[in-house]
Amino acid sequence: MFKTLDDVNVNGKTVLVRGDLNVPMKDGAVTDNTRIVRLLPTIRDLQAAGARVVLLSHFGRPKGQPVPEMSLGHIQDAVAEALGCEVAFVDDCIGAKAESAVAAMKEGDVLMLENLRYYAEEEKNDGAFADSLAKLGDIYVNDAFSAAHRAHASTEAIAKRLPAVAGRNMEAELKALDAALGNPNHPVMAIVGGAKVSTKLAVLGHLVDKVDMLVIGGGMANTFLYAMGTDIGASLCEKDLKDTALEILGKANEANCEILLPVDGAVAEEFKAGADMEIRPVTAVQEKGMILDLGPDSIAALNAKLDGCKTLLWNGPLGAFEIEPFDKGTVSVAQKAAELTKACKLVSIAGGGDTVAAMAHAGASEDLTYISTAGGAFLEWMEGKELPGVAALMNA
Template identity: 60%
Template sequence: MKAFRTLDDVDLKGKRVLLRVDLNVPMEAGRITDRTRIERVAPTIAEIADKGGKVILLAHFGRPKGRDPKDSLKPVAAAVSQVIKRPVAFADDCIGDVAEKAIAAMKDGDVLCLENTRFHKEEEENDPAFVAALAKLGDIWVNDAFSAAHRAHASTEGLGHKLPAIAGRTMQAELEALDKALGAPKKPVIAIVGGAKVSTKLALLENLVGKVDALVIGGGMANTFLHAQGIAIGKSLAEKDLASTALRILDKAAKANCAIILPVDAVVAFHFEANAPSHAYGLDAIPSDGMILDVGPLSIERITSAIDDAATLVWNGPVGAFELSPFDKGTMAAAKHAAARTKAKKLISVAGGGDTVAALNAARVADDFSYVSTAGGAFLEWMEGKPLPGVEVLRR
């Protein structure tokens, strides 16, 4: 990874290391319900501590408007301690006397978590005085929060202009995986893009048709494309006002030599609910009062054979209403097929986005993909081809 400095490039012993991590974990009734984000950054924390650095964790939690006890990172710091199996001290602020005293008391290898950076509105404003107050606390800034890299905030971007800027191991793994997926991928490349609405993924589709060899469009988005081509889709979810946009994307794909793979059949139900009676129909026979809720068996075959033809797969969004059984069949089949190809060393597979991660977990294949990004917005913006402030500041 020549473009970014990593932990291999710095001497950490005795240094105060400001480590930006993503600790914005889901919590219910004061209990953390999913520790994935903590587990992802644990190796970076351990490595810095083991090399004699003083690990000072910077993170946000929730969307507080000023100081709010329910958005305190204190219970999260306790969970970090359990995951990394070493003590984690806590400071009741992220700048000023409280933070400075806590850091002054640290020994080499200690871990300290500072309070929620968003308790200060200046964090999200990337305010220079706030950046300076944070920078005063450390000798090195390590960014290990790819999921917050699309935001130019004080702790995610501003510090990179004040202190030596280093990519943590999670950030490094993410950037290396993304480079393999779209930066310098092994060809041919296939992308699967699903989800409900074309409008939320216009920039993504526009960018991908110029970069991939084949693009599978699924979910409610596919209905908009089918409607644009004059296919009757009954009462299916679709953004009919975006028909001309869909045709423009198809035209752009044709000029870029990118094959667009749309459903050739569909599973239709008459109620949007789990286990609603359903039936597979050809596209020329969709009932006028029916709703397309998943791709049909012929479409699944088409998607799996397109995966067979690819060396690299990038995936964002399910191809059907995967949260309702049995309309998860298309997404599950594609996920399991891609996972099997990856395990057989025939495919590099990179997936991301909340629904996609949920679908891969439901199919129990997330661990078999080459890389699964837990970064929602940042992953999407990267796929759209946008520069991410928290990544750009890390470049050598």
């Protein structure tokens, strides 16, 4: 088990907080501050407890050298605004300049250091670089689950050099994931959508042994329908993965995991807003037709199954939700999940890739149990892989 902020006395201590401040920007402004907001509870708890808070993060892919556009200085104001207090910044993350800035801090102060990835040693998990980081503080807090799948100096090596605990966001994430697959209430349903099976083979293979029902949606479903002998017209499909899809279906059958695929779909010959669309059984798709969303019978069947579930794990949209009217499947099922969660009948955890945007589009974000902002880390966790950043906390 991992330790949290509740397990350490931080009064008068300098605390190094590894967050994920790799936020999207346009024209010099942060366009989505979700990751900043998720970091605030940890910073505020540390401030209230009398700590000096030093923020560590990467930003973009500068490949081991200073790239002015990827300086964390660009988001200093956004962090200060969200936090509601002054946030200092120093344009290095190790060495004399960083050490001097840290030494000048008072209790409750917040200091943001420069992009960790300006040093190639960060991504190499270099011990000397981790020593230089650890030299700056007394306690290490990892609050960046979204970077936990990388064994980097600031996520893995440093946890061996200082007392290491999970921040509030990391703590919430790990508890949510445990509720989804670690020790869930059954029946458990997993929804896995998105365009390509190839990106989620390991996820599907792992989940059939863990869940009671596996819903395969989006373009991925077409590959499975094709593998089962269904003519899917011009629908997006990875035909070369036919045998792999059949293997997953066979594994699911052995594990008594029910696979749910669409029985009807919203079919169009063009993928664009306002395209002529008709509802067809998946067995009756015309030659030029593309299945772009679930049909009403598929939606009704999925929602009926969801009614009997206790736990839901969701990754990936069920259709081309970015363009109306091909968002109905994702929206309807997300709203059903939100309704059941609000009624305390369902524990619902969603995350990875387009899932955050899909839940927001459906207006379901506030009502689901937990939404992970992690992409690669969430997927690797769904694959059953050990995440180095999490393992380092467990072993600390």
